[in-house]
Amino acid sequence: MASSSSSYSDIGVILNELTCPVCFELYKEPICLPCGHSFCRLCLETSWENREADAGYVCPNCREVFPQKPKLMKNMIIANLVENVKLKKGKFGLEVRDTEHGDVNVKERMKSGDSESFCEVCNREAAKRCVPCEILCCAKHLKPHQQKRHKLVDPGVKIEELRCIEHGKPIQLYCKDDGSLMCVTCTGGQHRDHDVVALEIAHAELKDVLAAKYPHVSESMESVASQLRHVQEEEAQAENSSRNAEDSLEEKRRLVCQLVNESVDLMKSEINKRKMEKLSLLGKQREKLEQQMEDLRQGKSTMDAAFQDLEAISFLHVWFIINGSKDLLKRLETMSDFKSMKRTPLPVLDFTKEEKNLDGLITLNKNFLEKIQKGSLEHPEKVELDQNNLRRFYGRSPSLDPNSAHREITISGDLRTATRTWTENQYPEHPDRFDVHPQVVSRDCFSSGRHYWEVDVRSSRWCQIGICLNSMGRKGAESGLGGNPESWCLYKSNNDFSAYHNKQRTSLSVPGDHERFGFFLDCEAGELTCFGDSRVLHVFRGNFMVPVRPAIRVWDGRGSVHFVHLVK
Template sequence: MASSFSDMGDNLDSLICSVCLQIYKEPVALPCGHSFCRVCIEKCWESREEDCVCPNCREVFPQKPKLKKNVAFAYVVENIVNVKKGGAGGTGGTESHCDVCNGEAAKRCVPCEILCCEQHLKPHQQKEHKLVDPGVKMEELRCTQHGKPIQLYCKDDGRLMCLMCMGGQHQDHKVVAVEIAHGELKDVLAAKYPHVSQSMESVASQLQQVQEEEEQTENSSRDAEDRLEEKRRLVCQFVNESVDLMKSEIKKRKMEKLSLLGKQREKLEKHMESLREGKSTMDKAFQELEAVSFLQDSKDLLKRLETMSHFKSMKMTPLPVLDFSKEEKNLDRLITLNKNFLEKIQKGPEEHPEKVDLDQNNLRRLYGRSPSLDPNSAHRHIKISQDLRTATRTCTKSQYPEHPDRFLYDPQVVSCESFSSGCHYWEVDVRSSSCWDIGICLNSMRRIGVESGLGENPESWCLEKHYNKYSAYHNKQKTDLSVPGDPERFGFLLDCEAGELTCFGDSRVLHVFRGNFMDPVKPAIAVYYDDDSVHFVHLVK
């Protein structure tokens, strides 16, 4: 990687800030697309009292735009800086000093085995001595077996060697000078460099999307909390006002009834006083022994008794009963509503309510995908159709070119597409095959060896049909499945966020795999019998 960055040449111009003419430091992007060092653009805008202007295209921004980190440039610049420091494939990066003047060393002379600064390096350059970075240790440049300088590279074994190694196990191997091997390796890296750069840009773009989504999530969460606080205030206000109003009504009704009761009490007290007076008069009359005196007062006594009889006939006015059951029922309804609301919050939101019934027609419409097979990954006994949808097992080997993604052990192939977010659904037609594995795998799954087969490792999940028996297979663990009949088509629903791969057979859920599917995964197929074929169904959304 160090050689690749050092050979970029003019491509470094794209990483130069147009203000300070240096490699970016904390690159930020403006809405117009141009990037600058954060400090440079802020200094440019500090010196202006008018609107903010892009120094490159002169686009005017009425309001100061929010400066967002240019993730792609920052990542590349960081790697270049690491290479210069010896941190990205470098040779150490430790401090070293010239063995002649104790100044800062620029290179190490291999034949002379000394460190030299720029001034004392010139004689060694004139003699065309081999020079390396000062951090390289001399023992790294010598053959571990013979202690001689390393001058050769064995392509067959991939080992560095000295001249004495030629007579040993490398005698019939393809051996070249280290300079030639170095040049060839640089050519290989140069060929791969555009792909790596494109991948970095893609990953950087996805990182930027994730960062934007994180920011959006923070903002939406904060807004939701503010809205809830306002609702809390309104609910509390409503409850307080409702309780205060009902208490006021209770007090009003209590005062009305107490007033009526007071009036009745006064009447009864007057009646009681009159009765006491009549009883007292009667007691005196009974004590009068003289008949003449008794009869003289009898007329007045009878009048009083007649008046008291009217009080006896007084009827009590019925008073209303204080009943607050209706108000209490309204509060009970509110309390019950709050309890149900809290229970729903504790249960959490329903995930993907549109696919709860897992109806495959809806899945095709909402999440339907039509994967295409990647020829660069196909085993040599797997033939790919021209439309890149059918994989056929053959008895003869196809003349595929060498490729790091090609399966070399099991007759397998993966799709060109990879998924790391969202929901995706695809179907596979197996009518023309009686022994197969179908599922998904990480692109990092090994391509050679016994453990490179689908289901044989932690990086793959699959359904398999072997000897007319079905099973779910992951990391060498099999789960036998009961599959009615012999389905001609199988469906797969991948939910990356939920970490689920749901497998269907004839509209029935056969098995659900669970794992971390946020890393990119690819649909995969293995076909084991000659002339059998498996086909990705074209789903029209």
């Protein structure tokens, strides 16, 4: 049994030696090159036909180049051995393929398509390119190169890219000092004393470096993605805010137009009403005057007739006529006593007050448009930081964060008032809670845009009001407002006021006992403007593009500080 197994192994070795390295079949008309390698005549000639005309004649196995085409002589020894194997192939039950070079008819094989995509030996589709041999191989003809551990690359890679530009030899090394690829010959030149390693080692080290940096890159990507989401959320908020503002303006436009229309219609109705009243009175006066005119006209006509009659008769007859016409004389007497009718002057149709109201509305809108064109609405601080404008455009009503309140600070139900007590509240433990200073911060957190709020301090004689970074510590003595680089505040002690930041105090001239203070935070400009009695008391400057919160500190027992609810 062992002898039979050994025989099969020997036959296998013999068959491998009698197999063409191009077609992997038994030699058919074997020929031998001067370098000692043998091939089927047709396989070798086809291989040469598939190469460029000026590339010379190359051995497909060792890649030796022959300037002139070698004389191809039949290798009789190999040919005889092949014939003997074919005759004895049935003796051992072996199947020896003797087709037209396997499943490829070499005689009919033609170079077709892009040579960069086909095996240079059999013209099948190429699987890899062997760098040392500079040949494209299919999966079948790739095996010898894999056994020799040749460097293999994808078919599309150009050999020129894998060779040293200076020496034309394969690139196998990497210079760490220069960061350049090189061949073996380069080590004797300018890279003589440099740190040179094999490409495989450089590749492995690069992978290790990238692997070490990958978590940092991933964390950076997560951070950037978080910031990007924040920006996108702010963009969406800006879109919604703009859309809501436009809808509100449209509603106000409708209401203003409705108000103007109703005012004009009401004024027109009143004008018509007063006109009808005046026309009615004037009509009655006109009718009365027309009646008097008719009576006078009739009396005059009667008198004209009497004058004519008197001219035609004697005095005696006149006396008798007059005596007998006493009624006529009375009528004439009445007419002669006629006096002009006293007319009561009617009120003039005066709408000056109403017109002034409309003119005021027009002027108001005109001024409003001019402010928009000048940008006054976007930057109310340019108009001397008028607090009415700040309330209107940037007003905020902060609410207090109970989780940050010191145990001696009581928070009101509406979360706007902080009151100092001498007894500790049973608040649960929380990392945001102040443990030394009687302080509390708001829930509202700002890092962009402009914001204005007001604080009522009338119920506290001793307090601090301002802002702090969200990152400011909440534990220990260093967490006091104004006592560190991360907080800015106004300090009130009875009627004395000062600006306080990073343990530095600046006295402020604040006449009287102010009850309310305003704070205008411009994150992009890096300014916190403090107001008292409609005038600027102090301006803090810092990096307010990071999250900041309004903050309160109450010193005096039972004293309280209140965030004012601003209605825009």
